Structure formats: structure tokens, C-alpha cells
Amino acid sequence: MREFRPMPRYNPSTVEPKWQGFWSQNRTFATPKLPASDKLYVLDMFPYPSGAGLHVGHPEGYTATDIVCRFQRMRGKSVLHPMGFDSFGLPAEEYAIKSGVPPRESTEKNIATFTRQLKRLGFSYDWDRVLATTDVEYFRWTQWIFLQLYDTWYDKQSERGRPIAELPIPEEIKQAGDDAVRDYQDDHRLAYQHEAPVNWCPALGTVLANEEVKDGKSERGGHPVVRMPLRQWMLRITAYADRLERDLESLDWSYGIKKLQSDWIGRSTGADVDFFIGEGSRGDGPGDEGSLQSAFEDWKCGRASSGFPEKPGEDVLRIYTTRPDTLFGATYMVIAPEHPFVERLTTAEQSAAVTKYCEEAAHKSDLDRTQLAKKKTGVFTGSYAINPVNGEAIPIWIADYVLISYGTGAIMAVPAHDERDFEFAQVFELPVRSVYEVPIKAFHGTGEPSEDAKAESEQFYQWREEVYEGRACFSGEGKAIRSGKYDGIETPEFKKRIIEDVSSEGVGRGAVNYKLRDWLFSRQRFWGEPFPILHELDAEGKPTGRIRAVSESELPVNLPHLDDFKPHGRPEPPLDKAPEDWLYPVIDGVKYKRETNTMPQWAGSCWYYLRFIDPRNDKAFVDPEKERAWMPVDLYIGGAEHAVLHLLYARFWHKVLYDRGHVSTIEPFQKLVNQGMILGEVEMTGYQTESGDWVSAADVTEDDEKQPVHKKSGAALKSVKVENEDAEKSGENFVLKADQSIRLVSRAHKMSKSRGNVINPDDVIEEYGADALRLYEMFMGPLEATKPWSMQGVSGVKGFLDRAWRMIVETDAEQMQLNDAVNDIELNADQNRVLHRTIKAVTEDIESLSFNTAIARMMEFVNFFTKEEPRPKRAMEQFVLLLAPYAPHIAEEMWNVLGHSSSLAYETWPTHDEALIKEATIEIPVQINGKVKVTVNVASDADRAAMEAAARADEKVAGLLKNANVAKVIVVPNRLVNFVVKP
RNA sequence: GCCGAAGUGGCGGAAUUGGCAGACGCGCUGGAUUCAAAAUCCAGUUCUGGCAACAGAGUGUGGGUUCGAUUCCCACCUUCGGCACCA
16 A cells, blocks of 8 residues: 655645545535525536436536635625436436336436545535435425426416416306316316327337427437327416516526527417308308308408407407418418318318328328428318408418417418418419518618629519519518508508407407427326326226325325336336336225326426425425525526526426415526537548548538538548648648648547547546646636537646646655745735736636636736745735635645645635736837837826827837828827828 | 527637737747656747848638727628427
């Protein structure tokens, strides 16, 4: 065994465990139950504890938050900085199926690994608060929140969720009996069951939320997803769409993330309009208008007095449009293949074609629908509807480009002003009628238009003509034409007026729609939270359709032991195979079957930030007093991959809890920052043919599978990694040294096992130490930027820590002792200036999360002070405090060497003195016509005249100005002098 | 196609109420130290021309505003990320 003694040389492998042990033993970062001073809640997105362990992306965000926390503690704030594990989810279960290890076992093992790795990085978490979403005592409260959702309906009047007991029951429902009342309530709960076509993934054996499906494949694993009808639990997130959108405004999030969320919610405004169809399927068309037209007149009269009904009757086709101002341009209508009116509207002669089309549409997966999106398909129903604004009968078509799940599942088609309608009209040769004047494009720039501009203008007029003739589509805004009394009105005004008019006639009304759909909340998997729901069974063991919530006192509903939880490709969940005594509880003599679906992985992460405030409470999910004291989260840092789903779901749950009086803030996360991705090391890639001949990257393109192929011949090529010394730069590009005509590609790629460029943080710590890893990840570049890894960069940062160490610690001594050059002396003016400039910059940079520049300033400090001998001890102490948030282990050790016996974690953060930063004289550039000619020294408080005089006094400037005609002199105090010289 | 972010030395990046472009780090070159190496220290390092002093060019491209533009305006190109028939 190696002899242990204090090492004069900086050795992270002894310093770091020493201080990690110290913090742990002294519970240095334990947070009081209630804040003792100004509170600060800083949160990391907790990790999924995968079997692969921590990757270098994790410490990036975690170091950023840790710096802020350590800094703010030194500034006297009460800081809550917890960590936990998002441990439910598919991978543990997939692993269990392969290996036979129960998910709880592998999950606990992974959590232990993650904990060890996180502790090795020296993060100042309050480990007393650690939690995992798979802890029974945690998901007990996840289930409890589900019950809150189940017990809540959304009151549109007051715009908030209220207890289901307060739901007003209409008289006719009351009279229909208890079952009707219960059904009515169930229809209004925020958590409800619904049978609808869902995204079923046979390979994963579960349904997926819309958000988890990309290009018709599962986000996890990339397995195909098909649509099939299933009865599922849904959460009524759409009720909160408006608030989720509106409240974004109050948040300190980047514009990009807000936009992403806002686009996902997808609020649009327009109008609902009813088109009269009479009894349907009568084929009343242009040739047979009589009966439908006269019925339409009667209907319109009726509507004028009755107004616009809440629910459309059988005699109308209700559509939603964002452009009611194009009503006069509607030349046909389209309904979705799943629309309930399909059968009614189909005439006998069209019946066969319609049935065939709808069947095909039903079997298409989302993938087929999107991939075949290139060409529009559809079929005519044979029926017509009457446009309420002009009484015109127009044909009704069926097409899958209209989605049943958005708006009313039916549209009016205005091919002249909507690209999709135009495409469809082209395919089926339907009429196109433009009702807008195409505004003349304004030309940019000044003077004569160039040849290009003239050609462009020519093209524009040609296109404009095509729009008027119905051969092109214009989706912009302008002045109305062919729109009766609305002619000449600009689009926004037209919209307003026509909505008023159709409303007063009772044929339409202003309407709002969202892209956001309700959240499909159940999964057919084992490793998730069981629903606290029971289905009542009758004497024969058949479900009666009644459901019952597990009472709060019966929570948690734990997962039963299951030997086999393998999905079988059928929609029955694995929990259906649970032991009888778990599956069939009897309450008051009534037998029930438990809900066997489980919650999706998102559930646990929707509220973990609340549990951290009071993690061991067994009476409530969080104590209200503590919740009020700590919420909201002041800073939340994590990856952009959660920009939509996790953040939207968590905000939704939070708002429901707010409405029900369980939390005190309307939003959970006040400030959000997304860390950028860390890529692998930059690689130089060249391309070779099968036979090994080089091909220039300029001649390479990608095929459909993203494999490199030769641009001209299409022959498959192989990518070859080229060493840096075999490449050189030529103009804009890198080329092969041996053959300069061969261009290479220099690029950093995402870290992936298959590419073999994954950096393991444990290895980095082994070689350079945790402080170097932390410092490097912060030094790489701006927190939010995507940046490539560089091992040489880590080594460079380690070199800085070595120099800092030598600046303070005597490396020639046998014992750990202060460097002889460090003495108790006063700082001179230069030293003060450097010290105070550093304090100022580092402080401001932490506040703006600009860690890379803060580190650069500390490097400058060390570069300066290593040259100073003797070195004032006080400056060294102040520096160590500045460094501490970034590299806490080495800072604690140096603090120790500087003669302090305890941790610096709560030492007072240094402050700067502006007066000491100011220099007596400053160097300013002197320009002539904006070009710097010389620099001159002037007093830092010199006025304009003095600066100009100093500039003119310079020999070279005087020479240059001698025979020149100085038209103007621009003097910017403290900045520069510029002589404007005319020839 | 739409939306968002970004294009600065050999590389990561710095500088924006418009004011000396390239801080800091890597790499590279030369030197010191060493038997030697590692480590460390010193000097240099945007490009072009020149021994040098110096001169010219330069922040994706093209234009514009200004005494002065990496920063502001217009048009475009490229890369990355997201969304994708939402009427």
C-alpha cells in the first residue's frame, strides 16, 4: 500500500475524496426545513438512472447549478439544491425482460452507481432529500395527485379546476337517475377514460402519447406505431391550453423555448361556421338545387331568430376556419374519413368508392399518412352543402388531409388561398376562385432595380395573373374582391366584420382551437405507477362500467410481485397477470378489479420539485408552509429535449394543484435555462471508394439512408477517419496533405456507442480530477451552446489548477505548507486593480451564467500573481473564494493551507471596490477616417479637449494632419479620438 | 415547407447602449532547464508581402446606414435543432 501523507503537489485523487468526506460528515449542505434568509431554489432536471451510468452531458448542467448554489450560499442566501432519480420507465423493464433481473433491483443498482458518480463530482446537494420516483413513499403521492385530477373538473366560466362535487348537474341529467349523473361527472373529470384511436406500438407492447411518436415511429426505439381504437385514461390538458399559453409570458425562459411550447399548444383563432346540408345524401347539386335551396332559406330564417346553437344539429356541417374572410372563395368542402356524417352524406352511387376510401384511411398508420403526404387523395360523397354567406351549393368531399381530431373534422376548402386545398383541387380538377387582390410587392433598396430585380418583378406579375385565373395559390392577406359587400376591405378588418355578421345571423361565431390534444396517460407496461382506480364487477365477474377511486387512506397502491411482465403484443397490460388478491379487492362486499394500466414515465417528473421541499412527509405530498416558503423554483437547468413534454406536463399538473389550493404559485419554474449538447471530439473524415481511392467531399452526397454515395455515379462510399496531421487547410476547406484535391469534412458528432466517441466522466476524473472536469465543462463555451469535447482542453484547465496550486502551496516542501512567496503584506495599486477587476468580473459573470468568461478572468489573475513576489496573502484568500464554486475541492484544500480550519462554503463572498479598479492613465486609439494610426496615453479623467490635444501632440498624428483638411474631430471620452479628413 | 439558434485565427471561444477584432485556453514554432524525457518557465503565433520598420486585407456572401459596423437595416447562402397536412 502506498504511504499516505500530505502531498505538496496538487493531487486531486487525495484532495477530492477528503473534502467529499468532510462535506458528507459535517452535513455541510443540509438545508433547513424553512429558509433562514432569502431563499433560492435551484433545480437540476433529475436523471433517468440508466445502466450506462452518468455521461458527460449530466455534469454540464449540474456544475452550472452547483456554481450558482455555492456562490449564493456565500452571499448569504438559503439555498435549496436537491437531487433525485426519475427511475420508472421502459429501459429498466426492457433490461428486465432480457436479463431476468427484476426492474426494482436493476433500478436500485443504477441509482447507487449514479449516486456514487454524482458524489465524486462534489456537487453540493442536500443528500438528505434524495428521492426516486420509484420509491413507494414517493409514488404514493403521485397516485394522490392523480386522484386530485380525477376529482377535478374545469369550470370554463371561472377558468379554473374545481372539485367534481361542485359540478352543476343539468336538470334533465338529474332526472335520468344516478347512473346518468355519474356518467355526466365522469365526462367532465380532468382524468377520464376514453375510447379513441391511439398510437399502439406492438414492439413495445404499449400505447404512446402523440408526443412520443415521431414520423410514425416510437421516439424510444424507433418501432413502428399503428393507430387502433382502445379505451385509455386521458388527462384533460386541453382545458388548460389557454392558461398554459398565456402564463408563458410571466416566465424568464428563452424566447425559443417559449415559442416551442406555444407552437405545441398551437392556439389559433377564427370562426365556426355552419353549412346547411338539409337531410343529407340527396345529391342536391347544381343540377337539382330546388329543394335544398328552399330548405336553406327556411333554415337561415330560423337561425336568424334562434341564434347559433352550442352543438350543431343534423342538418348542418360545422366547420372551423382561421380565414372566415375567404368564405366567398369556398368551392368545395372536405370532411375527415372518420367524420360521423360520412354515411349520411354518401349517395348510393358514391357508396362503394367512399367505403373503400375510408377503409384504406383507417388502416393507414401515421407513418403512411405522412409519407404519402406528397399527393392528396380523396373521394366525392355525392352530396352538397350550402355556403351560408352566398347561398351557393358546393360539393362535399372526403379526404385524409383533414384530421378528425382537430377543429370539427370538417373544413370549407378555399383552393385559391390555401396551399393544401389548392393541391387537392388540382388533383380532382375542382374550381378555384380567388377572392383577394394580390398586393404588389414593395422593392427593397434604392435607385434603379437591377436586372435580377426586373426579372423577379416580371415573374411576380405572371404569378399574380395565375392566381386571378385560378392556376396558382395566394395564402397571404390583402384587399377583398368578389366578396359582395366586403369588397375592398383589408383582411384583418374583413375577419372582424364577417365574424360579427355571421354571428348576428346565427350561422357562425368566433372560435378558438388548439393543436394540443388531451394527454394519453395510460401505458400497458409493468414498471410504472399503478392507477389508484378500481373497476366494479357484477356477480358474474363482469365489469359493470362503474369505477371507484381508491381512497386516500388506502394509498399507496404498490406494484405486485410479477414473475412475467413481458409484453405479448396484445393490449392487455402485464398487470392482468397479477396475483388474485392484488387484482381483485373486495370492498363492502363488492368485488372490484384493479386498473391494470400504469402511468407513463412523465408522471413522476411532473411534481418531484415539490416533493424535494418536504421529502419525508407522510401526511401530505408537501407541507403548505414549506411549499409557500420555497416555491417557485428560481432556476431550473436541463436539456432542451424536455422543452416541450416534461415542462408542459409539469406546468399542467402544477396549475391543477394550484386551482385545488395545494400550491401557492401559478407556475413552477420561474427561470429556465437549457444547456447545450456536448458532442464528441472533432473528427476529420474523408471518403473512399470500395477499392480505396479517395473521393473529394465536394463529390459526395447522401442517399436515402444517409449513407455517403458518389454524387455522379451514385456508388457507395466509405467514410474514413483521417488523422489531423494528414490534413491541412486550403482556403475554406480541409484537404488531404498527400492530395490537395481531396476535400475532407471536419465535424464533431453526437456521442454514441456505435461511433465510439463517448467520453466517460469516471475516466476523466481518474486522470484529471473532478475539479478539472467541472472547470472544463464550464470553460468549453456558453452554457446554452452545442460544443465539441476536447481532451486537450481538459488538460489545459488542469494546468490552470496546477498553477493556481503552486501560486499558493509550497511544492518543494515535504509537508503541506504555504508557498514562501505568500506573505501578510498590503496589496500595491496594480495588485489591487487586478484583484478587484477579477472579483467584479467573476461575480457579474456568475450572475449572468457566463461561466466561461469568469474562468478566463481567474486565469488572468493567476497569470498575473504567479509573477508577483512576494504575494499578498489576502489576495490569495480572495482568489480561493472566487474559485470555490467552480473547483470546490482544491479551493477547500488551499483555504486550509492558507490557515483556515473549517470549510469555506459559508465564507463571505468577496466584493470589489470600483475606486481601486480605476487607472490613472488609459491608452486610447487615435483614428484618421476611422482607421487606427497610433495609441496615446491620456489621464483617465481627461475631457474632450485634453484628449484631442493629446492626440494632436503625437508626432505621427501631427505629421499625418500637417497638410490635411480636418473636417471634423470625434472624441469619445475614455474611448477614442477620430479625425475626419477630407481630401 | 415552417419555426428557432448559430456562422469570428489551425481549434474551442472573447468582444454588441456601434468605438483598438481575436481576451482566455488548446495547438503550433523557437528558446531555457535536463544525461534524456516528462513536467515547468520564457518568447512568438489572424492572413498576405517584407530581414525589419511597416503596408494592405480581414468577423458566412452581397448591398445599405454611419466619422466609425462582428454589433444596426435589407436580401441571400450554409450548418445545427425542432415541427411537419392543425384548415
